[in-house]
Amino acid sequence: MSLERIHTLVVGGGQAGIAMSEHLSKQGIEHLVLERDRIAEKWRTGRWDSLVANGPAWHDRFPNLTFDDIDQNSFASKDRIVRYFEDYAKQIEAPIRCGVEVKAVTEKADGSGFVVETSEGTIEAVNVVAATGPFQRPVIPAVVPEETGVFQIHSNEYRNPQQLPEGAVIVVGAGSSGSQIADEMLRSGREVYLAIGPHDRPPLRYRGKDFCWWLGVLGQWDKKTPDPSTEHVTIAVSGAHGGHTVDFRRFAERGMKLLGKAEQYQSGVLHIAPDLAQNIAAGDASYLSIMDAADAYVAANSLDFPEEPEARLIGPSPDCVTNPILSIDLAQANIKSIVWATGYALDFSWIKAGRFDGKGRPFHDRGVTRTPGLYVLGLAWLSRRASPFIWGVWHDAAYLADHIAQRQMVLPRQAQR
Numbered sequence: 001m002s003l004e005r006i007h008t009l010v011v012g013g014g015q016a017g018i019a020m021s022e023h024l025s026k027q028g029i030e031h032l033v034l035e036r037d038r039i040a041e042k043w044r045t046g047r048w049d050s051l052v053a054n055g056p057a058w059h060d061r062f063p064n065l066t067f068d069d070i071d072q073n074s075f076a077s078k079d080r081i082v083r084y085f086e087d088y089a090k091q092i093e094a095p096i097r098c099g100v101e102v103k104a105v106t107e108k109a110d111g112s113g114f115v116v117e118t119s120e121g122t123i124e125a126v127n128v129v130a131a132t133g134p135f136q137r138p139v140i141p142a143v144v145p146e147e148t149g150v151f152q153i154h155s156n157e158y159r160n161p162q163q164l165p166e167g168a169v170i171v172v173g174a175g176s177s178g179s180q181i182a183d184e185m186l187r188s189g190r191e192v193y194l195a196i197g198p199h200d201r202p203p204l205r206y207r208g209k210d211f212c213w214w215l216g217v218l219g220q221w222d223k224k225t226p227d228p229s230t231e232h233v234t235i236a237v238s239g240a241h242g243g244h245t246v247d248f249r250r251f252a253e254r255g256m257k258l259l260g261k262a263e264q265y266q267s268g269v270l271h272i273a274p275d276l277a278q279n280i281a282a283g284d285a286s287y288l289s290i291m292d293a294a295d296a297y298v299a300a301n302s303l304d305f306p307e308e309p310e311a312r313l314i315g316p317s318p319d320c321v322t323n324p325i326l327s328i329d330l331a332q333a334n335i336k337s338i339v340w341a342t343g344y345a346l347d348f349s350w351i352k353a354g355r356f357d358g359k360g361r362p363f364h365d366r367g368v369t370r371t372p373g374l375y376v377l378g379l380a381w382l383s384r385r386a387s388p389f390i391w392g393v394w395h396d397a398a399y400l401a402d403h404i405a406q407r408q409m410v411l412p413r414q415a416q417r
């Protein structure tokens with residue numbers, strides 16, 4: 001196979017790879033994006049059928065293209081998001097080669113760049129940007145063994161309620177994915193249990209503004225690192241059905257059985273941690289704290305926003321919170337499936353250069369790794385809270401392109417190409 005040379009190689013043609021391409025072009029840097037499947041593949045095949053964006057159209061986009069055919073306060077469908085990124089790639093004339101997988105990246109012995117093994121031959125590059133997503137390898141905790149015969153899938157394989165065998169379902173994890181999937185299962189007429197861990201649940205709208213706006217003006221998208229105590233706290237929001245605040249009490253009123261953390265399985269019985277009330281209370285506190293901060297912002301800036309005292313009313317705790325279920329006999333409860341909405345890990349095993357911590361996370365500063373010329377983009381908290389999201393990744397890509405351009409100026413001549 002032939003040897004191709006390129007200045008900067010971007011791996012991954014999702015939103016991160018497209019943003020990177022735009023900023024590299026602006027810097028006049030020759031580059032190529034390799035995508036193993038299709039543009040925005042994860043939005044096409046890595047998510048459930050009914051998914052819509054969690055953030056409204058005015059926010060969940062790049063600065064240089066709007067969603068011109070939908071209400072700016074509505075939530076784009078996943079298919080519309082795919083079309084958005086296809087259009088964007090065309091608009092910026094991104095050099096994306098689809099259907100090419102990067103198999104391995106190694107550092108050249110003389111330190112002048114990288115050798116990239118792909119499914120279509122070898123490429124040499126001065127810089128490599130790994131834009132392979134924040135959610136690379138689905139994680140299912142080893143709680144319920146496969147031999148139990150219960151149908152178990154990760155949320156990335158969930159498509160719709162018809163996919164699951166008849167019977168009751170447990171959804172584990174109450175971030176945006178878990179809470180939306182559980183809601184959809186309940187609407188389809190299933191008996192649903194939802195295992196709820198620590199979570200934040202911002203109000204979808206408050207005093208006339210949506211949560212993306214509030215998190216913006218309150219500086220929360222710009223937070224640099226998670227508080228150590230909330231590092232594993234997931235955020236529960238939903239753009240589904242026109243968008244709504246995730247309220248687990250309402251789920252319970254509609255018949256959903258809320259559970260604490262699914263802990264261990266023994267002889268047909270799933271044991272549940274006694275932490276449901278605590279997790280619900282912490283979620284309520286996070287909900288109220290956003291409104292406290294929003295009220296303070298309104299007052300400090302003398303804004304004429306309508307008051308909304310009713311948003312602060314939190315209903316009584318449902319029976320499943322006050323008398324928590326601490327174990328479930330799966331057969332007796334007719335539980336035939338479990339959907340694990342339990343998040344993802346990174347998998348950079350194809351990068352044979354650079355240094356990674358015990359969890360496979362690269363050591364980096366705003367995406368600049370300790371190996372000159374090797375960059376990562378799109379990861380959670382890469383530079384701040386907004387980093388893995390559509391709007392945030394575009395800004396992180398600008399920083400990396402700038403870094404690459406500066407590096408280009410100081411590289412020895414033979415290493416510039």
Ligand SMILES: Cc1cc2nc3c(=O)[nH]c(=O)nc-3n(C[C@H](O)[C@H](O)[C@H](O)COP(=O)(O)OP(=O)(O)OC[C@H]3O[C@@H](n4cnc5c(N)ncnc54)[C@H](O)[C@@H]3O)c2cc1C
Nearest residue numbers: 012014015016036041042053054101102132133378389390
């Ligand atoms: C259910 C769900 C809903 C979300 N909703 C929103 C939302 O509403 N708003 C928002 O802002 N964010 C949302 N996100 C977060 C984030 O925007 C998405 O995860 C987004 O897909 C991340 O884009 P990315 O380009 O960084 O990574 P990805 O979309 O994962 O793209 C990475 C690409 O790299 C390719 N690739 C991987 N390995 C290789 C390789 N070795 N060689 C070649 N190609 C490779 C993959 O095929 C993929 O296309 C959501 C995430 C999930 C899971």
